[in-house]
Amino acid sequence: xxxxxxxxxxxxxxxxxxxxxxxxxxxxxxxxxxxxxxxxxxxxxxxxxxxxxxxxxxxxxxxxxxxxxxxxxxxxxxxxxxxxxxxxxxxxxxxxxxxxxxxxxxxxxxxxxxxxxxxxxxxxxxxxxxxxxxxxxxxxxxxxxxxxxxxxxxxxxxxxxxxxxxxxxxxxxxxxxxxxxxxxxxxxxxxxxxxxxxxxxxxxxxxxxxxxxxxxxxxxxxxxxxxxxxxxxxxxxxxxxxxxxxxxxxxxxxxxxxxxxxxxxxxxxxxxxxxxxxxxxxxxxxxxxxxxxxxxxxxxxxxxxxxxxxxxxxxxxxxxxxxxxxxxxxxxxxxxxxxxxxxxxxxxxxxxxxxxxxxxxxxxxxxxxxxxxxxxxxxxxxxxxxxxxxxxxxxxxxxxxxxxxxxxxxxxxxxxxxxxxxxxxxxxxxxxxxxxxxxxxxxxxxxxxxxxxxxxxxxxxxxxxxxxxxxxxxxxxxxxxxxxxxxxxxxxxxxxxxxxxxxxxxxxxxxxxxxxxxxxxxxxxxxxxxxxxxxxxxxxxxxxxxxxxxxxxxxxxxxxxxxxxxxxxxxxxxxxxxxxxxxxxxxxxxxxxxxxxxxxxxxxxxxxxxxxxxxxxxxxxxxxxx
Numbered sequence: 276x277x278x279x280x281x282x283x284x285x286x287x288x289x290x291x292x293x294x295x296x297x298x299x300x301x302x303x304x305x306x307x308x309x310x311x312x313x314x315x316x317x318x319x320x321x322x323x324x325x326x327x328x329x330x331x332x333x334x335x336x337x338x339x340x341x342x343x344x345x346x347x348x349x350x351x352x353x354x355x356x357x358x359x360x361x362x363x364x365x366x367x368x369x370x371x372x373x374x375x376x377x378x379x380x381x382x383x384x385x386x387x388x389x390x391x392x393x394x395x396x397x398x399x400x401x402x403x404x405x406x407x408x409x410x411x412x413x414x415x416x417x418x419x420x421x422x423x424x425x426x427x428x429x430x431x432x433x434x435x436x437x438x439x440x441x442x443x444x445x446x447x448x449x450x451x452x453x454x455x456x457x458x459x460x461x462x463x464x465x466x467x468x469x470x471x472x473x474x475x476x477x478x479x480x481x482x483x484x485x486x487x488x489x490x491x492x493x494x495x496x497x498x499x500x501x502x503x504x505x506x507x508x509x510x511x512x513x514x515x516x517x518x519x520x521x522x523x524x525x526x527x528x529x530x531x532x533x534x535x536x537x538x539x540x541x542x543x544x545x546x547x548x549x550x551x552x553x554x555x556x557x558x559x560x561x562x563x564x565x566x567x568x569x570x571x572x573x574x575x576x577x578x579x580x581x582x583x584x585x586x587x588x589x590x591x592x593x594x595x596x597x598x599x600x601x602x603x604x605x606x607x608x609x610x611x612x613x614x615x616x617x618x619x620x621x622x623x624x625x626x627x628x629x630x631x632x633x634x635x636x637x638x639x640x641x642x643x644x645x646x647x648x649x650x651x652x653x654x655x656x657x658x659x660x661x662x663x664x665x666x667x668x669x670x671x672x673x674x675x676x677x678x679x680x681x682x683x684x685x686x687x688x689x690x691x692x693x694x695x696x697x698x699x700x701x702x703x704x705x706x707x708x709x710x711x712x713x714x715x716x717x718x719x720x721x722x723x724x725x726x727x728x729x730x731x732x733x734x735x736x737x738x739x740x741x742x743x744x745x746x747x748x749x750x751x752x753x754x755x756x757x758x759x760x761x762x763x764x765x766x767x768x769x770x771x772x773x774x775x776x777x778x779x780x781x782x783x784x785x786x787x788x789x790x791x792x793x794x795x796x797x798x799x800x801x802x803x804x805x806x807x808x809x810x811x812x813x814x815x816x817x818x819x820x821x822x823x824x825x826x827x828x829x830x831x832x833x834x835x836x837x838x839x840x841x842x843x844x845x846x847x848x849x850x851x852x853x854x855x856x857x858x859x860x861x862x863x864x865x866x867x868x869x870x871x872x873x874x875x876x877x878x879x880x881x882x883x884x885x886x887x888x889x890x891x892x893x894x895x896x897x898x899x900x901x
Contacts, residue, residue: 288632685716
């Protein structure tokens with residue numbers, strides 16, 4: 276037999292009403308609704324939900340509630356779902372019978388809404404475009420106080436007692452259609468653990484044998500009086516035996532009931548344990564799915580979320596865009612939002628939906644996941660990230676350079692010790708570079724309170740202007756490194772000028788340049804700050820006549836950098852190709868990745884020769900440490 280269905284949901288914010296009306300009025304995609312049957316939807320009471328936008332609904336609600344008092348946490352509107360079990364419609368073979376049943380149920384439900392809530396029914400619409408027809412209604416919970424003041428009070432209309440009565444009366448008007456009410460309340464009674472186990476123990480006791488029953492009956496037979504008549508005595512014995520027999524039957528029945536109950540309880544306990552295990556698995560899967568959905572929707576651009584929430588176009592106020600409604604005045608700045616009316620702000624899409632719709636975390640994630648598929652969410656996040664990178668303000672080199680431009684005596688001493696002791700660069704090379712202004716030290720104060728020392732290697736352009744810098748922390752050999760400003764308009768160079776040098780050498784870092792210059796004092800060594808040779812250095816190389824040596828690291832990046840540079844030089848033509856050669860860092864018996872490794876290897880093995888020229892790179896190996 277089909278059952279009557281009646282559910283109530285609170286809408287405590289304008290955002291929650293927008294989301295509900297967007298679904299009810301089919302203003303957003305509804306997967307379980309058939310668009311081809313949308314024309315079958317029917318407006319039954321009040322405001323027509325099939326035509327206007329959510330803004331029109333909110334405007335009409337504000338008109339209806341003008342002058343109505345409310346508390347800050349008041350329920351603004353109650354959403355009602357009224358329906359019946361699918362079997363009520365599917366049991367009909369003929370379409371005419373199904374339509375007759377639909378009209379009867381619709382008519383009685385509409386009459387019940389009017390009788391139960393009167394003018395409080397704001398709107399009611401029939402959804403016939405889904406698998407099972409149902410009615411969605413909106414009730415404004417207005418209660419008139421004793422002094423005549425109207426208040427929004429959902430507790431007065433929708434509490435435990437009134438909801439039970441509404442379920443009873445709704446089922447009653449549908450009863451002659453074969454629709455009944457669900458189970459009202461529960462008939463289970465509380466039983467203490469002690470009582471339960473006492474009954475279990477009683478059930479375990481065996482029933483008395485026939486001989487003991489006979490003895491029990493014999494013991495109940497009264498004695499005959501001295502002057503008692505035989506007929507009277509016989510009647511008295513019969514009554515006593517019947518009474519005792521009835522007592523024994525009740526004891527046996529009680530024992531049987533307790534035994535059966537124990538068996539049922541055991542079966543229920545086994546079933547409950549299996550159900551609990553299944554529920555635990557479902558909970559774990561739900562938590563994993565919630566985490567996946569959270570990661571999927573968290574970074575959706577806030578502007579798109581505002582559109583899906585039903586907000587119109589923003590207004591430009593004081594150089595910022597503001598989305599205004601009767602309840603909110605929201606501005607967005609990247610991943611942050613702020614509601615000027617509520618005086619509250621937050622970050623990212625989930626917080627925004629929770630604030631506007633007045634829902635919890637799970638409901639917000641579910642709403643966002645329903646609005647955006649996984650592919651759409653990823654595409655939206657990716658487009659927003661690209662746009663953010665494209666429009667992000669680039670820091671001017673002058674602003675960055677002022678933090679590192681002024682040499683600090685203590686930091687320069689620390690940087691000098693690092694280069695000499697840790698990198699094993701000769702002291703005279705380091706001191707000469709410091710005295711020429713090619714190297715200095717600078718401090719950086721971190722948020723943790725620690726102070727970090729940087730070796731600063733300025734990039735100097737042909738116009739003798741500093742256009743960038745390479746930075747290397749002195750924390751350790753594998754400490755962090757940075758490059759600020761331009762890496763292609765200026766370079767760190769050391770050694771004699773290009774005209775006086777016997778070769779021009781290109782290396783990957785300033786420390787490699789210092790190391791190579793220590794091994795080959797007559798070379799003009801230039802750091803290109805990476806494995807890619809910039810095009811801006813080609814005119815400089817073309818104006819010289821000295822041999823050109825590309826001495827990149829002995830790894831895959833260095834090998835690819837050599838191939839790219841060689842191909843570019845061949846494409847340019849001229850005599851630069853004949854002057855070009857490649858040199859890979861190497862030292863017999865030592866694993867060397869860069870020229871600082873070669874310098875250390877030579878310092879630790881002074882009797883051996885310096886590196887050999889190679890045409891192919893060695894496999895990357897570990898760096899040399901003292």
